[in-house]
Amino acid sequence: MENMGAGLSYQIGKLQLHGLYTRVKLKSNGFSDLHQSYDVGANYQFTPFNRVSGGAATTTLSGRRWTQFEIGDIYTLSKSTQVYVNVLYEHMNNNANAAFFTAGVSSGRNQTIVLTGIHHSF
Numbered sequence: 835m836e837n838m839g840a841g842l843s844y845q846i847g848k849l850q851l852h853g854l855y856t857r858v859k860l861k862s863n864g865f866s867d868l869h870q871s872y873d874v875g876a877n878y879q880f881t882p883f884n885r886v887s888g889g890a891a892t893t894t895l896s897g898r899r900w901t902q903f904e905i906g907d908i909y910t911l912s913k914s915t916q917v918y919v920n921v922l923y924e925h926m927n928n929n930a931n932a933a934f935f936t937a938g939v940s941s942g943r944n945q946t947i948v949l950t951g952i953h954h955s956f
Contacts, residue, residue, distance in 0.1 A: 871891060874891075888905040890904075902925075906921070917951070919949070936949065
């Protein structure tokens, strides 16, 4: 196995832009495959208590491609508590089913999920 990755982040006032590329080469008993991921996104701090984020990612492996889009909002209630909501959409090519680790495998090539919850630190 060979691993490589590179990421960057740039802050412009209340806007933060970020990107990430990862590459994993898998080899075993004469078999070889390449897993690559590209991620880009942005966060915007509307107020000290409210941050909105969005992004897109694509991952390839064995001739398949997963493409995801995400938008979310995090609102800080106190130093130790935040509430959040995220909407995620995934599209899979090559007649394979979409799959989010938080929701499992879809019955089709597309999947949309909504996540909401509370973070609390003790």
